[in-house]
Amino acid sequence: MPPKQAKKTLWVDCERCGCSITSNDKNVHIELNCEKNQLKCPYVENGKLHSWLVRGAAPPDGVPKDAVLIHPSAGTLVGAVIGGPLELSRDGAPTLVKRMWPSKTSAPAAVILPLADLTGAWCSDSKKITVSVVQGEITKATYLAVKVKNHKIDNDICDILKQQFNNHFVCIGSVLVYYYFGKKLEIQVVNVRSEEQMENTNQTWYVLSDKTVWSMEKDVIQKVRKKPVSLGGVDDILDEVKTLIKISFDPELAANFQPTRGLLIHGHSGIGKTAICKYLIENLNCYFTEINGPAIFSKYFGETESSMKTLFSKAIDNEPSIILVDEIETICPKRSSGSTEQERRVTSAFVSLLDSLHLENSRVFILATTRKPDAIDPMLRRFGRLDKEIEVPIPDRVRRKQILYSLLLSLPHKVSNQEIDAISDLAHGYVAADLVNLCTQASMKCIKRSSKVIEHEDLIAALTVVRPSAMRELLIEVPNVRWRDVGGQDNLKLKLRQAVEWPLKHSESFRRLGIRPPSGILLYGPPGCSKTLIAKALATESGLNFLSIKGPELFSKWVGESERAVRDLFTKARQVAPSVIFFDEMDAIGGERSSGEAGVHERVLAQLLTELDGVVPLNSVTILAATNRPDKIDRALLRPGRLDRLIYVPLPDFETRLQILELKLEKMSTSDDINPHSLAVRTDGFSGAELEALCHEAALRALEKDLECPAVTMEHFEHVLKDFKPRTPASLLKVYEDFALGQKSG
Numbered sequence: 001m002p003p004k005q006a007k008k009t010l011w012v013d014c015e016r017c018g019c020s021i022t023s024n025d026k027n028v029h030i031e032l033n034c035e036k037n038q039l040k041c042p043y044v045e046n047g048k049l050h051s052w053l054v055r056g057a058a059p060p061d062g063v064p065k066d067a068v069l070i071h072p073s074a075g076t077l078v079g080a081v082i083g084g085p086l087e088l089s090r091d092g093a094p095t096l097v098k099r100m101w102p103s104k105t106s107a108p109a110a111v112i113l114p115l116a117d118l119t120g121a122w123c124s125d126s127k128k129i130t131v132s133v134v135q136g137e138i139t140k141a142t143y144l145a146v147k148v149k150n151h152k153i154d155n156d157i158c159d160i161l162k163q164q165f166n167n168h169f170v171c172i173g174s175v176l177v178y179y180y181f182g183k184k185l186e187i188q189v190v191n192v193r194s195e196e197q198m199e200n201t202n203q204t205w206y207v208l209s210d211k212t213v214w215s216m217e218k219d220v221i222q223k224v225r226k227k228p229v230s231l232g233g234v235d236d237i238l239d240e241v242k243t244l245i246k247i248s249f250d251p252e253l254a255a256n257f258q259p260t261r262g263l264l265i266h267g268h269s270g271i272g273k274t275a276i277c278k279y280l281i282e283n284l285n286c287y288f289t290e291i292n293g294p295a296i297f298s299k300y301f302g303e304t305e306s307s308m309k310t311l312f313s314k315a316i317d318n319e320p321s322i323i324l325v326d327e328i329e330t331i332c333p334k335r336s337s338g339s340t341e342q343e344r345r346v347t348s349a350f351v352s353l354l355d356s357l358h359l360e361n362s363r364v365f366i367l368a369t370t371r372k373p374d375a376i377d378p379m380l381r382r383f384g385r386l387d388k389e390i391e392v393p394i395p396d397r398v399r400r401k402q403i404l405y406s407l408l409l410s411l412p413h414k415v416s417n418q419e420i421d422a423i424s425d426l427a428h429g430y431v432a433a434d435l436v437n438l439c440t441q442a443s444m445k446c447i448k449r450s451s452k453v454i455e456h457e458d459l460i461a462a463l464t465v466v467r468p469s470a471m472r473e474l475l476i477e478v479p480n481v482r483w484r485d486v487g488g489q490d491n492l493k494l495k496l497r498q499a500v501e502w503p504l505k506h507s508e509s510f511r512r513l514g515i516r517p518p519s520g521i522l523l524y525g526p527p528g529c530s531k532t533l534i535a536k537a538l539a540t541e542s543g544l545n546f547l548s549i550k551g552p553e554l555f556s557k558w559v560g561e562s563e564r565a566v567r568d569l570f571t572k573a574r575q576v577a578p579s580v581i582f583f584d585e586m587d588a589i590g591g592e593r594s595s596g597e598a599g600v601h602e603r604v605l606a607q608l609l610t611e612l613d614g615v616v617p618l619n620s621v622t623i624l625a626a627t628n629r630p631d632k633i634d635r636a637l638l639r640p641g642r643l644d645r646l647i648y649v650p651l652p653d654f655e656t657r658l659q660i661l662e663l664k665l666e667k668m669s670t671s672d673d674i675n676p677h678s679l680a681v682r683t684d685g686f687s688g689a690e691l692e693a694l695c696h697e698a699a700l701r702a703l704e705k706d707l708e709c710p711a712v713t714m715e716h717f718e719h720v721l722k723d724f725k726p727r728t729p730a731s732l733l734k735v736y737e738d739f740a741l742g743q744k745s746g
Contacts, residue, residue: 195497488655
């Protein structure tokens with residue numbers, strides 16, 4: 001029997017450089033003076049194998065499809081285990097992660113990969129390759145989005161791919177090779193997420209499993225969209241919704257109590273409801289499906305309910321998952337006599353599917369959006385279904401600033417933070433969509449002046465183009481009337497500033513003294529004494545959202561519509577606060593109630609009283625009303641807490657008449673003989689409107705004599721004054737006196 005031969009050592013250590021080399025290459029390594037040449041002399045250093053690549057045939061039976069074959073001795077040197085992940089890299093090619101599989105028949109330093117699975121630079125002639133063990137744990141992918149790079153495939157082959165590439169390692173940008181009816185498909189990974197990635201941790205590599213949800217992107221050309229850092233202005237809403245979703249996804253919490261499975265997000269059109277949902281879905285990294293009314297409705301009996309059930313079943317199979325129901329009122333409208341049988345069937349099916357989520361304790365969350373929550377079937381708005389409702393408010397100044405700042409982050413601009421603050425202050429009633437439009441219009445202004453950077457002037461110019469959506473139904477074009485355009489009335493102007501401007505500019509002082517600002521102001525006085533003009537000046541000077549309402553606009557022949565109009569008016573005013581609601585001719589709306597049967601007038605007044613001091617407070621909403629007949633207004637409106645500040649706008653005194661005449665004469669061509677002081681003395685008892693009419697008549701008199709008349713003279717005024725008399729009767733002035741006395745005694 002021949003003696004046993006000593007086992008040949010495949011790898012040896014170099015005494016000079018410390019790397020490991022194959023025993024056959026030791027002499028070459030010494031000749032190269034320890035030069036690291038992978039092709040002439042493969043080596044192992046710092047746990048990495050630097051060697052050459054062999055492109056072989058398909059792996060033999062029993063070997064994983066995603067395996068890389070290396071000699072066991074090389075695997076031991078790099079610390080690899082059978083089936084463990086190895087990272088393969090080479091110059092000019094994307095990194096690969098494959099499973100280590102031993103091959104005793106191969107050369108000690110050879111790295112063997114199936115040629116059929118290689119693409120791009122991995123198919124090049126270069127043979128240099130580096131192999132190392134992947135550090136850390138590779139998480140399981142819960143969602144995978146892929147696209148076919150080199151062919152257009154109409155069929156959804158996700159189920160086939162899911163089975164074919166089970167247990168493969170992927171990252172964003174990885175290319176998987178699959179032969180489909182003779183075609184070599186290059187499947188590129190465009191997105192991948194895991195359940196452990198709920199907090200936006202940066203994962204690189206993932207392992208696919210039978211639980212991974214595959215999604216096929218149909219378009220060959222993918223548009224790369226940068227994720228926004230934040231939506232801006234809705235961080236509190238995002239945090240609240242994230243908390244609800246995470247609680248519903250926690251099986252331990254769900255075992256102890258019934259968590260929220262459905263959330264209804266409602267708000268004004270363009271407020272950002274759908275954007276909030278899409279942002280959450282992108283960042284929560286779970287399976288997502290959408291129920292869209294026009295897409296699932298079918299003319300065939302029962303097919304709509306079947307489609308909806310399929311979507312729910314797919315969400316349950318791939319839990320945790322989110323179902324987005326955009327504009328849910330189109331799927332589950334409020335039932336009425338005009339509802340169709342299909343609408344009732346679909347609503348019942350949706351409610352049944354919602355209830356089943358609790359019965360099966362499924363980790364599925366429903367995100368529903370609507371612009372009109374009252375248009376949804378009431379069955380949905382109870383505990384156990386859409387049991388949580390969140391209103392996305394119309395952005396106030398702080399939210400507008402955050403949204404605008406977030407939008408400008410992705411645009412080249414030279415707008416300072418102080419200028420963004422100023423723009424936000426001017427953008428009353430702007431919702432998120434309006435602010436996006438504002439930036440778009442500013443970009444167009446920037447392009448027109450051949451610049452690549454948005455400046456403050458571009459945003460200011462865009463403000464004149466973009467109309468605020470939140471005020472579209474009620475917004476009026478406020479004339480550019482300033483306090484200086486209102487002659488005299490200094491005491492009245494001060495009282496209005498105290499009631500409207502001071503609570504906003506000096507809110508700390510009001511809180512310190514423990515007082516609340518007046519909720520309503522009633523201007524009363526003779527006709528023509530500038531009550532409406534003063535309201536216009538207040539709207540311009542204060543810069544607040546100004547809603548002007550006339551009595552007939554609120555009345556309707558349909559029962560309940562008038563009260564709804566009042567309710568909607570105050571709802572809108574609260575949404576766009578700080579705001580001012582101006583009621584002109586208040587006696588037409590708030591007249592005294594009769595003792596007979598309540599008509600539309602009484603119902604409107606009752607609704608108005610409820611809104612003024614009802615359960616829902618009027619935060620930062622001021623009521624401004626004007627009337628010629630305060631004695632006709634219902635006493636309930638005039639008590640403290642409603643129209644609690646009564647301001648008499650009297651006939652102008654001498655100083656006021658003088659200022660009114662001077663303001664009017666400045667805009668006319670007059671001769672030097674006109675004496676405003678004398679005219680003010682001779683017009684005692686004239687209202688502001690009558691003083692303006694006096695100047696108008698004098699100018700017409702001048703034109704009667706000579707159409708080429710260069711200026712109005714005192715003679716023209718003298719002629720008009722002969723027949724021009726004040727028209728405010730003494731009886732009306734007596735009404736104001738009695739009303740003032742009655743308020744004092746009351």
